[in-house]
Amino acid sequence: MKNELLRVEALSRHFGGLAALNDVSFSVATGEIIGLIGPNGAGKTTAFNVISGTMPPTSGKVIFAGKDISGGPPSKVVVSGLARTFQSTSTYPQMTVAQNVYRGMLSRIEGGAVARLVDRRERLLASTQVSNEIDEILDMVDLQAWREVAAGSLAYGLQKKLGIAVALATRPTILLLDEPAAGLNHEECNELAKLLRQLQQQHGLTLLLVEHHMALVMELCERIVVLVQGEKIAEGTPAEIRENPAVIEAYLGAPDYAHA
Amino acid sequence: MTQFSMPDLTLGRKQLTLLGLLGVLSIVPWFMGAFVLHLAILTSLNILMVNGLSIIARAGQLSFGHAAFAAIGAYVSVLFSVEFGWNILLTSALGIALAAGFAFLLGWVILRLKGVYFVLVTFSFGELMRLALLDWSDLTGGANGIANIAPISIFDFAFDSRSRFYALALIVAILSIVLMRRLFSSHFGQAIDAVYENAALAESTGLSVHRIQIVAFVLGSTLAAFGGILQARYIGYISPESFNPGISVALITMLVIGGQRSVWGPLVGALILTPLPELFRGAVHTQNIFYGAVLILILRFLPGGLASVTNLFKGKEKQ
Numbered sequence: 001m002k003n004e005l006l007r008v009e010a011l012s013r014h015f016g017g018l019a020a021l022n023d024v025s026f027s028v029a030t031g032e033i034i035g036l037i038g039p040n041g042a043g044k045t046t047a048f049n050v051i052s053g054t055m056p057p058t059s060g061k062v063i064f065a066g067k068d069i070s071g072g073p074p075s076k077v078v079v080s081g082l083a084r085t086f087q088s089t090s091t092y093p094q095m096t097v098a099q100n101v102y103r104g105m106l107s108r109i110e111g112g113a114v115a116r117l118v119d120r121r122e123r124l125l126a127s128t129q130v131s132n133e134i135d136e137i138l139d140m141v142d143l144q145a146w147r148e149v150a151a152g153s154l155a156y157g158l159q160k161k162l163g164i165a166v167a168l169a170t171r172p173t174i175l176l177l178d179e180p181a182a183g184l185n186h187e188e189c190n191e192l193a194k195l196l197r198q199l200q201q202q203h204g205l206t207l208l209l210v211e212h213h214m215a216l217v218m219e220l221c222e223r224i225v226v227l228v229q230g231e232k233i234a235e236g237t238p239a240e241i242r243e244n245p246a247v248i249e250a251y252l253g254a255p256d257y258a259h260a
Numbered sequence: 261m262t263q264f265s266m267p268d269l270t271l272g273r274k275q276l277t278l279l280g281l282l283g284v285l286s287i288v289p290w291f292m293g294a295f296v297l298h299l300a301i302l303t304s305l306n307i308l309m310v311n312g313l314s315i316i317a318r319a320g321q322l323s324f325g326h327a328a329f330a331a332i333g334a335y336v337s338v339l340f341s342v343e344f345g346w347n348i349l350l351t352s353a354l355g356i357a358l359a360a361g362f363a364f365l366l367g368w369v370i371l372r373l374k375g376v377y378f379v380l381v382t383f384s385f386g387e388l389m390r391l392a393l394l395d396w397s398d399l400t401g402g403a404n405g406i407a408n409i410a411p412i413s414i415f416d417f418a419f420d421s422r423s424r425f426y427a428l429a430l431i432v433a434i435l436s437i438v439l440m441r442r443l444f445s446s447h448f449g450q451a452i453d454a455v456y457e458n459a460a461l462a463e464s465t466g467l468s469v470h471r472i473q474i475v476a477f478v479l480g481s482t483l484a485a486f487g488g489i490l491q492a493r494y495i496g497y498i499s500p501e502s503f504n505p506g507i508s509v510a511l512i513t514m515l516v517i518g519g520q521r522s523v524w525g526p527l528v529g530a531l532i533l534t535p536l537p538e539l540f541r542g543a544v545h546t547q548n549i550f551y552g553a554v555l556i557l558i559l560r561f562l563p564g565g566l567a568s569v570t571n572l573f574k575g576k577e578k579q
Contacts, residue, residue: 073463076466078464086464090461091461167465
């Protein structure tokens with residue numbers, strides 16, 4: 001595969017006797033939008049948590065940019081360039097939108113005593129530089145109008161967008177999105193699709209979506225990985241997945257995927 | 261488009277007025293006799309120690325072992341001075357360094373615990389420290405403690421009177437407040453607040469919650485050790501009971517009543533609660549009931565503590 005960025009290698013995660021994730025492998029190329037789908041209980045969230053370092057795998061590896069990142073901790077995974085968003089909204093509610101984004105930048109600029117000793121990267125950006133970067137990120141997600149508004153008072157859809165902005169503030173090369181469309185109305189969903197495509201095309205971001213919303217995945221993703229009961233049952237382009245009998249069966253043969 | 265700026269350190273007019281009043285208040289004890297001077301010294305030391313506690317609390321953990329770190333600082337400093345005759349600056353540095361080391365090791369292990377579990381372990385640590393000091397009587401003097409501790413003297417200038425020591429304690433207290441203001445307007449201070457407000461989000465943006473809590477715990481415990489050292493040199497006597505878990509609880513009470521999320525909380529708490537037990541010596545037992553009631557009322561109706569009442573102190577922090 002050309003320019004492989006992320007490789008999930010024979011990943012398993014057991015909870016007691018239950019194999020929430022069983023020997024799942026796939027890889028993501030640089031600049032790709034890939035979707036991870038499956039019915040409820042398929043192991044999508046487990047896969048998401050293991051890849052982002054929130055929980056360690058029982059066996060298998062997550063290789064990101066040539067490095068084994070399995071087992072986290074998440075903060076370390078993020079610093080290496082793999083960021084995540086949350087399924088429900090996750091912000092610092094009392095802080096303004098700009099301050100939320102600033103906090104997303106902190107891991108790159110914060111000169112904590114210990115970090116300064118062990119990390120040689122350039123830190124402690126000047127205030128104007130911070131301000132410019134905040135503007136840049138708010139422009140990317142079109143939240144500039146809400147810059148000085150407290151995050152907690154934003155509408156749900158905007159809070160989810162802010163979640164993406166905060167993740168972008170870490171300057172990731174790949175962004176893992178945990179059900180970005182959950183709770184959004186039709187219009188917001190279209191806007192989200194536009195935003196994600198922009199991030200890929202204009203900012204060269206690689207995206208991995210874990211998603212329930214079939215229409216969004218089919219429209220947006222170049223490749224789709226289907227999980228059922230912890231196992232990968234199919235992988236391919238949206239057209240291939242749509243025709244795949246195993247996938248159709250897993251989704252009870254529903255002809256209308258929009259609300260599977 | 262407004263420019264993003266770090267929290268502002270300039271003070272508004274109301275804040276300056278209040279600071280001026282505090283400045284006058286801090287000078288008054290020199291003219292009020294020994295007892296008031298004594299209270300002022302204890303208040304200053306409590307401001308220092310509660311500031312330490314507040315750094316830990318702002319990172320999301322409540323330490324019930326704060327007095328234990330004061331004990332480490334005090335005992336190490338005093339013992340090395342008594343046993344080896346080392347210079348007080350050296351033994352103080354050693355006491356602080358050892359307390360920091362202890363905090364690092366303990367923090368590394370127990371800061372993964374959350375909420376009440378962390379509280380329980382730090383409480384146990386405080387009690388263990390007291391018992392260890394009691395038991396190790398060959399070295400520590402056990403329950404009798406160590407008396408006749410020489411006062412601090414730097415370059416032949418001895419802080420051996422109340423009025424001299426108050427000058428030292430006051431400067432230290434002021435410096436600790438300056439440190440707090442600088443800390444919580446720095447990137448690292450913002451990271452501490454981020455961890456408190458949404459640990460999962462902070463972690464997912466590359467801020468290691470564990471690392472930040474360890475640094476906060478070490479920093480806060482270091483201030484406790486410093487306070488313990490000063491207290492030992494001021495009172496001239498230490499025993500395991502000088503640093504029992506009850507002291508930790510008293511410091512927590514000051515923090516909660518003063519305000520946990522404000523730089524001014526520890527100041528307010530120490531200022532109000534240090535003199536009270538000394539003034540109401542006659543009501544030793546009833547006053548604890550009173551503190552308990554006040555604590556519950558504050559937590560229920562004023563979670564931001566007294567420092568949040570006016571917002572005069574908070575100025576631009578609150579938007």
